[in-house]
Amino acid sequence: MDDHKNSNEVSRRQFVAFSGAVGAATLLAGAGAIGSAAAAAGPVHGEPSAGSCPTPPPGAGQSPCPPAQLQSVCGSPTDNDPLWNDVQYCTHGTPPPPPQTRPNCLKKSPDYVVLHGKPETRHNYLLAPSCRITGIECPFLVTSGAANYWNDAWENARSGGSVPVQYPNIGLGINSQHARRFNQLHIHMAGVRPGTQRRLQELDTMGRIATQPAQWGAVPYQASISGPQGSGDRTYRLLRLPNLGQNLFMLLYRYVVMPAGLDMANQTLIVVPKMTAAGFAGTFYVLNSDNSLHDGTSTCDYLLVYG
Template sequence: MSGNGWDNHAGAPVTPDCGSPKDGEGLWLWLQVQHWAPIKAGPCNPCIEVDTTNKWALWNDGTIGGKQLYLLIPTDRKKGIECQDIWEHRDPNYWVGAWTYVTKHMSPLSIGLGVNSQYARKEDQLHIHMAEFEGDAKKYLDNNFNKVAMKPDDWPNKILSVPGRKDTQTPPQPQVRSYRVLFVKSLAADNLFYLLRQMVPANQMGNQTMIVIPTSAPQPLGFYVLNSETTLDQNKGTSTCDLLLACK
């Protein structure tokens, strides 16, 4: 048992919440990764990188508004954020894998990471979005840094109203939602899924969305970790990361 309280061993059995290769709907992404990950990267292969040690693939998710989108996807069956395998075991750290790719091939000054709840996602295979974050959200977080949790124990009580993607009104208005916000210096120090599980009951993990946005000077270097669910703060929350990230 590790010092953080989770088992850190390989070969953990697949549990019902992690899915099986043949269950349910929304399996297109899972089936595609199974097909393409073993094949050498090339111009026709959407798996642009495969890490066989950590068992994940970097996936070309097309473009939106001329901006390139990517996903990090486990090559083992992990249905989504409700899969206890991702929050009971320290490794692999999917957030670190995604951010490492961002720092090498994208603009870390404008890119965030996100995972949707099981109710907001389109595909039933865990995937971390790597996409441009909303500038208004970043400005709000920077301006309210003193209201952000500095340690996981305070995370449940640090709820901020963060402006996100603009709606279709005339003139368009930011869609403001409630998020619990935590500051971390590094994505490698802890498993963020584990920290979230310590805050919410296991049977509520499927309701959660998580978003990671990097800080910038004059704030300490690190990351804002945002979490929400539709019932948060008297139903002012959200189950999707799409309001803060420019995903499809």
């Protein structure tokens, strides 16, 4: 709903090149080693290099940002993307250029801001980094230097959160580079259809959902899920996690994208908390898809409910 086709393609070679700097062996060795290699590739914490993304206001803490040399892939702070303009208004008070109007900043933190999605409903919000990060194709996201935006989105969207999603079932999602409207990373905090929740629990009971990240890309853990009436079924890779403490971007790259020779820019990610009559069941379903799958998709919009 907030997204449409974007013709601005980033070469897969740029992502792989940065990952090469991180080191393929290091990537497989674990997140801590990845963070060390990423730090060697450029400044992440502390004072930013000239032209790197701005720091939060004094006293607000330090938000991790991609190093300056990744601006060609992850975006420049001087870009004129409308959502990035909104983020800068929320974090620094910089008015967006006309005719863009000032947004309603629902939540601000050193790492992110929460804004209304379109249409504005009580189950349609966006979480966007306070750093300049264009989207899922930014290789900085697969390092340990990146903030855990997925867990942040859940902590805001859940019942009792700062910006709770008013819907029986909650879904979090991010679109691929080619299926989004805005070129500032944003996680949709929205509703999920009851049928999607039921289908995921059925698949879980059938043993069709991977319980270990290393299984995520395997064919037995791919299944179809129906979208809105008339939109047909789409195929997703399915993973179950007990929490969102791990870097989902890193897991996706490490266990799905890299082994299959895919492109991160083409991926969509969706998180659906398992819900029962008693409320949140303490488990998260993590869905991934792209157009390399039969009936796959690069957008989360088939499953999320905005309006």
